[in-house]
Amino acid sequence: MVNTAIVGGSGYTGGELARIVCRHPNMTLAAMTSRQHPGVKVSKVHPFLQGFVDIRFDEKLNGASDCDLVFVATPYGASMDVIPGFLERGIRVVDLSGDYRLKDTAIYRKWYGIEHKDLENLKDAVYGIPELFGDAVAKSNLVANPGCYPTCALLGLAPLFLDGLVESKVIVDAKSGTSGAGMEPTKATHHPNCGANVAPYKVGSHRHTPEIQMGIEMLSGTEAEVVFTPHLVPIVRGILCTSYVRLKKDASHDDLYSVYEKYYSGKRFIRVDSMPSIPSVVGSNFCEIGYEFAGNGNVVVLSTVDNLVKGGAGQAVQNATVMFGMDESAGLDFPGLGV
Amino acid sequence: MVNTAIVGGSGYTGGELARIVCRHPNMTLAAMTSRQHPGVKVSKVHPFLQGFVDIRFDEKLNGASDCDLVFVATPYGASMDVIPGFLERGIRVVDLSGDYRLKDTAIYRKWYGIEHKDLENLKDAVYGIPELFGDAVAKSNLVANPGCYPTCALLGLAPLFLDGLVESKVIVDAKSGTSGAGMEPTKATHHPNCGANVAPYKVGSHRHTPEIQMGIEMLSGTEAEVVFTPHLVPIVRGILCTSYVRLKKDASHDDLYSVYEKYYSGKRFIRVDSMPSIPSVVGSNFCEIGYEFAGNGNVVVLSTVDNLVKGGAGQAVQNATVMFGMDESAGLDFPGLGV
Amino acid sequence: MVNTAIVGGSGYTGGELARIVCRHPNMTLAAMTSRQHPGVKVSKVHPFLQGFVDIRFDEKLNGASDCDLVFVATPYGASMDVIPGFLERGIRVVDLSGDYRLKDTAIYRKWYGIEHKDLENLKDAVYGIPELFGDAVAKSNLVANPGCYPTCALLGLAPLFLDGLVESKVIVDAKSGTSGAGMEPTKATHHPNCGANVAPYKVGSHRHTPEIQMGIEMLSGTEAEVVFTPHLVPIVRGILCTSYVRLKKDASHDDLYSVYEKYYSGKRFIRVDSMPSIPSVVGSNFCEIGYEFAGNGNVVVLSTVDNLVKGGAGQAVQNATVMFGMDESAGLDFPGLGV
């Protein structure tokens, strides 16, 4: 049994981590922390966990020395304050903030607006999409869990770049459910504003842009150009990425299918299908992928994930599972709601 | 031309008032005030009014003396601070807050939690549902514009009580779009909380309960018992009231239809139909009404309004129109969106 | 291991049954039938089951003799054609249609419009809400799985009737997600009609009315009067029942809580809480219950279930689990999505 703790557990990601870990056959949940709600029952903040998670939030992780692994779900900037301490004590870490994703600290500074404070561990951090970088994850003590949008976009695009089939420019037009915006009410998530709307936001300036670019460059080995536009749609869970690339040379629909097969065959959480769907993946760790030709070598790649599961807590648990040498589907092998 | 102003114009009701008044053939909009946004262009706060309302918010109504009528859309408690001054200067008032609706100050104190400060004008204020109390509205200088829920419930039930057909107990189960909750983001209107939910709120304790009771007692002349449960549903505009009453003696579906005809024949904004619909009334000042028998003399009355129009700004304009002796449909004679 | 089959597996209930059974630690899924899709892969009709359910639909249940239990998810009328045969062969049955719920065949005829054809088994069928009628379920070979609305309403109201606290008249105002309407597109579920609407339907004439009445009479031992109004709301999963009863004599909020505790203590899937929520139960077998006073002895009872789980397939599996002497939470012990 892997003994885990969740640092920063009062948000949606924290609740989702607890929901998954509490049923994981090989994990226990020793503690959850929250600066906002110390001493409060976890099930008070996440009422759906009543009867499943009966602990209270701690302010800090005192008994952390007993943990084998910590999920860090604090905001960016805060993660790099606590993670060095955990690693020093020999505790493995999956970080769900953005702090350890971008290898280039100048890019981090530009997009996050602050200076990186933990260059040493940043160097060793592994960007954790198990289907793509599983070997590195397995050997790592610190995994940077990817953003929801990059997970969805990169899984959809990876085989095309790994096989060198497409040009280096990608446009990712993403549509996300509102749970991705977090637990705090804002104008953007106020129902009269978003309930009958499709709202683009941070156009040309979202932090997941350099992360998608870095991912593609890791896959293709060459420089990439990424245009990324996220939109808020009136659903609660789920992301659809509609990604636009162009083939370097002619290929048939079947040719591309073979390439997807080549890289994803045997990957439990990937489904390459005619038409990916959000309801099929909601509540699950699955990513569904489809593609269509649009003339002149243009390929439209469609991919879906549940932003809180494969796009967040589920993938974090999957990373942890891989880090401890277990089958990557342990604790995550359930289908989506479908409807 | 009736020269009007809107006090407290930065909320949804204020925007809707401006939307209607700016196209009214017999009204002009001289000024709008907002304590939050003094000096700001109205169309900055209500972008859909660009090209229609080109004034800026004033902090106070300085030039009010030029106005014939003021719409007061401030929160309860604040309305009764400014209204006496307007009336003294001979300006007529339609108040959209709850301050002048309840005649009994003890009941006002109990449900609003504050003491009434303007007993003199409260005495003369007319509860403004033009279809039911139009004669009084026509003679009034101060109309208390009803709440959205009471408007919808009372219009649905009125003929049954006016004709003495039903017992004195009413259960009103109401479903409202989220625009009824106002412009300020809250936990209740945070999309992840309300977007895939039906949320009852203030069960047994909503301020519209005594207002519905007062309305029924005005119609029936006898004491009434009201149970009222509002729910937030994931739509932006519209209210459905499902109201439960019991017939005092046997009556057929046609009998009831005759009673509705008797009171509503010629009323432009009332449609008594087999099945009322929210989309039919959205964007309009219409109220649709239907009813079904449910055994043992139980009658289920269904009624729908757009909470911001007939349930708010539209009815306020209708009241103002009646106060100035115009045809009540002036400026409001447009159909709902339908779809 | 209990070997099961699903008859009529191409609808939402069939898919949900398969979703639950395929992960059940003590059940196997031997076969699924569909008259519409014989020979087709189950995962073609229910794509979210890819990798979980790899069988094809049979037209009929040929190898049924190998089954220990059959879930019958055909429409009413069709169930009573096939169930006698299963029972004769010693196969236990959980029927999800309405055929075996109403004990009074005259009432069945009145509300379902057809004659009952299997009086013998109807006599022995047990109305299967395990929390209320668990002992009978445990001994039964044929369980009539309740309707989604009756499950939600009765679980909310049961303790009040079991303890004789409330009068015999109940008004149930129910709001349901659209998955309750089934897989076939209709005008009612066409998004432009229902997506920004709250639509009452079958007012005074829904078949679940006599079922709720029968349930209350089983609990209270005396005749009951039920008014039931279902509404379609623009969510996919979940039901909220807002039920109105009146106390026979004074009682405090705590008094009622004690009564709920008395009957539901130790019941895994019941949560009596201040405010039940739909998102908390979606994807789970839980039922959340709350209540508020509304003056004059009126009590408003609020209850929520996922219509496809506790209101359908989940409860069916729970019944099957109880029928075979297992812990009732086996295979169902997972929390709702929460958000």
Added chain:
Amino acid sequence: MVNTAIVGGSGYTGGELARIVCRHPNMTLAAMTSRQHPGVKVSKVHPFLQGFVDIRFDEKLNGASDCDLVFVATPYGASMDVIPGFLERGIRVVDLSGDYRLKDTAIYRKWYGIEHKDLENLKDAVYGIPELFGDAVAKSNLVANPGCYPTCALLGLAPLFLDGLVESKVIVDAKSGTSGAGMEPTKATHHPNCGANVAPYKVGSHRHTPEIQMGIEMLSGTEAEVVFTPHLVPIVRGILCTSYVRLKKDASHDDLYSVYEKYYSGKRFIRVDSMPSIPSVVGSNFCEIGYEFAGNGNVVVLSTVDNLVKGGAGQAVQNATVMFGMDESAGLDFPGLGV
């Protein structure tokens, strides 16, 4: 007064045409036809028009000779059967089907799958976006009313192409409300399928693709490459187009603003704003446009319309208004709902 008729009036577009024409100060509505509902009251099919449109559907347009203009809202293929007859009789036509949009009949055949039957009138038909091709519209007897997506995309992109600022490749990622799918229930518009989903459809094969391409080529004078992906989102009205182009040479945000000003100054229904919104345009004939830079010369253009108004019936009325020499805003000068 311009006397009009609507041919094919039983769908959403027909209802919306009637909603606008019935209040138009310079138009009358003489007749509406429907093959499905001959003899039925228009307000039976479009209940929101009760009290506004009191005629019945005719099967054919018998008295068409009295009409000055006919709106043809039949499906493609059927329009070209009836339009030659109207034109012969000297009746002007606005055609809302796709029959007269594409000038190249080979392209028509390829994308619509049928042969064009009215080459003579096709030659003279004017593609009717009044803001871009208003002079031609004013002189025309037959206007091809554009598709909803092309209207939204082209209005957003036009100034950039008219001024030769951008390269010839455009990617249009469009999100549409479900009313765009028409009145007939389908799997795609079944609420359980679409209510919590974002569904791409006809990827690479939607008929509006060549129409957008033709529009851009008319504006730019050179060949264009268009990739177009429509998505169904769970809202009823409204379209957002997110369009991707690349600048030929460096330009500032203000430079582009000047270009938009140059072409759209004085255009009543165009708003070039920081961030276009769907709620701002719903119920109105407005198109809102915004744009952002996304690095490397990439520009993301955002544009919104109400698919049934500016994207359909509203623009049709605007075209008719221009054809008869009236101010283009006549009968259409009302703001969107805003919320």
